[in-house]
Amino acid sequence: MPCGIIAIGGSWGGVRATGVLLRALPADLPVPIVIALHRGEEGSTALAATLTTKSAIAVVEATDKDVPIPGRAYLAPPGYHLLVERGGLSLSTDEPERFSRPSIDVLFDSVAVSYGDEAVGVILTGASDDGAAGLARIRSRGGVTVVQEPATAERRTMPDAALAASAAHRVVALEEIAPFLLKVCGGG
Amino acid sequence: MPDPREPQRRRDLEAVEIDLLAEGIYEAYGFDFRRYSRPSFRRRVWRRVEFEGLTSISGLLERVLHDPAAMKRLLADLSVNVSAMFRDPGFFRVFRAKVIPQLRTYPFLRVWNAGCATGEETLSVAILLKEAGLYDRTRIYATDMDDATLDQARTLAYPIAKMREYTENYIRAGGTRSFSEYYVADGDRVVFHPSLAQNVVFAQHNLVTDRSFNEFHVIMCRNVMIYFDRDLQEHVHKLLYESLTPFGVLGLGSRETLELSGHREGYEQLDETARLYRKVV
Numbered sequence: 001m002p003c004g005i006i007a008i009g010g011s012w013g014g015v016r017a018t019g020v021l022l023r024a025l026p027a028d029l030p031v032p033i034v035i036a037l038h039r040g041e042e043g044s045t046a047l048a049a050t051l052t053t054k055s056a057i058a059v060v061e062a063t064d065k066d067v068p069i070p071g072r073a074y075l076a077p078p079g080y081h082l083l084v085e086r087g088g089l090s091l092s093t094d095e096p097e098r099f100s101r102p103s104i105d106v107l108f109d110s111v112a113v114s115y116g117d118e119a120v121g122v123i124l125t126g127a128s129d130d131g132a133a134g135l136a137r138i139r140s141r142g143g144v145t146v147v148q149e150p151a152t153a154e155r156r157t158m159p160d161a162a163l164a165a166s167a168a169h170r171v172v173a174l175e176e177i178a179p180f181l182l183k184v185c186g187g188g
Numbered sequence: 189m190p191d192p193r194e195p196q197r198r199r200d201l202e203a204v205e206i207d208l209l210a211e212g213i214y215e216a217y218g219f220d221f222r223r224y225s226r227p228s229f230r231r232r233v234w235r236r237v238e239f240e241g242l243t244s245i246s247g248l249l250e251r252v253l254h255d256p257a258a259m260k261r262l263l264a265d266l267s268v269n270v271s272a273m274f275r276d277p278g279f280f281r282v283f284r285a286k287v288i289p290q291l292r293t294y295p296f297l298r299v300w301n302a303g304c305a306t307g308e309e310t311l312s313v314a315i316l317l318k319e320a321g322l323y324d325r326t327r328i329y330a331t332d333m334d335d336a337t338l339d340q341a342r343t344l345a346y347p348i349a350k351m352r353e354y355t356e357n358y359i360r361a362g363g364t365r366s367f368s369e370y371y372v373a374d375g376d377r378v379v380f381h382p383s384l385a386q387n388v389v390f391a392q393h394n395l396v397t398d399r400s401f402n403e404f405h406v407i408m409c410r411n412v413m414i415y416f417d418r419d420l421q422e423h424v425h426k427l428l429y430e431s432l433t434p435f436g437v438l439g440l441g442s443r444e445t446l447e448l449s450g451h452r453e454g455y456e457q458l459d460e461t462a463r464l465y466r467k468v469v
Contacts, residue, residue, distance in 0.1 A: 083227035110227040
C-alpha cells in the first residue's frame with residue numbers, strides 16, 4: 001500500500017509534540033503533511049514559523065487551494081477548517097465541530113475520503129476527544145493510524161479517546177512516531 | 189466489468205451520488221453546485237442528509253427533486269458562510285488606513301458585498317463607512333444566491349451571545365466608538381440600527397450563474413470562493429474583475445489568494461498581509 005499523505009492532529013501540548021515529531025522527519029519525506037492543532041481563533045500566525053524552526057520540513061499555514069508538495073507540512077489556519085482532496089487543499093469557515101475550528105475530525109474525514117488506504121493519521125496529545133472519529137474513519141477506509149502513547153502525552157484525553165474508538169493500529173511513544181512514519185512512508 | 193461488490197467501487201459510489209445530486213439540482217432548480225469544492229460540499233450535503241433523517245445522498249436527491257421545501261433547506265445550508273462582524277480585524281484596520289482615503293475622492297460610492305450570507309460583513313462595512321463620514325454617499329449592494337438567507341440578513345438581528353466577540357473585533361479593527369451604540373438588545377438577540385441598512389440593497393444574485401450588474405469601487409467577497417473549485421474561482425474572479433471600476437478595490441479572505449488566478453496581473457496588493465487588491469489598468 002503506497003502512502004499518499006500524513007495527517008496530524010493535537011490540541012493541548014500539541015504544538016510542542018508536533019515540533020518534536022516534525023524535527024525527526026527528513027526534508028525528502030516523499031509525502032506532504034497536513035496538520036490541525038486547536039488554538040484560539042486569534043491564534044498567532046507565527047505558529048508555522050515556530051514549527052519550521054529546527055525542522056527540515058517546511059511548515060506553512062495553508063492557503064485555499066494550495067497544492068500540497070511532498071516534504072512540506074500544511075497547518076490549518078486559525079478560524080478555518082482544513083479539508084483535503086486529491087490535488088488540493090480547501091478551507092471552510094463552517095461552524096466549529098465540537099467547539100473546534102479547525103476540527104481534527106473534519107480534516108481526518110476528508111483525508112480518509114480522498115486518500116483511502118493511502119492515508120496515514122496521527123493523534124497526539126490533547127484535552128478533547130476531537131480526532132477520535134476521524135482517525136477511526138481513516139482506519140475503516142484502509143489507512144494506517146497511529147496514536148501517541150497516552151502516558152507520554154501532556155494531556156491524555158485525546159489519545160485515550162482515539163484508543164476508545166478503536167482507531168489505532170499502533171500506539172507509540174512520541175519519539176517513536178517519526179521512525180514509524182518513515183517505515184510506512186519511506187524517505188530518510 | 190469489475191465485481192460490483194468490490195470495495196474500491198463501493199467507495200466511488202459516493203462520488204457518483206454527489207455528481208448526480210449536483211446535476212439534479214442544476215437541471216431541476218438552476219442552482220449550479222457542480223463546481224463547488226468537493227470536500228466542503230460533501231460535508232454540508234451529509235449534514236443535510238442526517239438532518240432530513242435520510243441515510244444516503246441519493247435519498248436526498250430524491251427528496252429535493254420532489255419537495256421544493258427540502259431544496260430550500262439544502263440551499264440555506266449551502267449558502268450560509270459562517271462569518272463574524274469585523275472578522276480578521278487586521279483586514280479592516282488596513283481598509284481604514286489604505287482604502288478609505290481613496291474612497292474620499294469619489295463623489296458617489298458603490299460597494300458590492302458578494303455572497304453576503306446573513307450580512308455580518310455588510311454591516312461591518314456600513315459601520316466603517318459611517319465612521320469615515322462616507323456612508324451617506326454610498327450604496328452597498330449585498331447579494332446572495334439564497335432569498336431566505338437574505339431575508340434573515342434584512343432583519344439586522346444577531347444573537348446577543350456574539351456581541352462580546354464582535355465588540356472585541358470592532359475595537360481591534362480600529363473602532364473608536366462604543367460598539368453598543370449600533371444596536372439595541374431584544375431578548376436573546378440584538379437588532380442593529382436601521383440607519384445602517386438605509387443605503388444597503390439586499391438582492392438575489394448568483395455568482396456562479398449570473399452576470400455582472402454594475403461597476404463598483406469596492407467589492408468584498410471574503411471566504412465565499414473557498415467553497416468553489418479552482419475553475420469556478422477563476423470564473424468568479426473574471427466576473428469580479430470586470431465589475432470593478434479602474435482602481436477599484438477587491439477584498440478577499442485572509443487565506444485566499446489571487447496568486448493562482450489569471451487575474452493576478454490585473455491587481456496590486458495594497459498590504460503585505462491583508463488581502464486587499466487594487467485593480468490596475
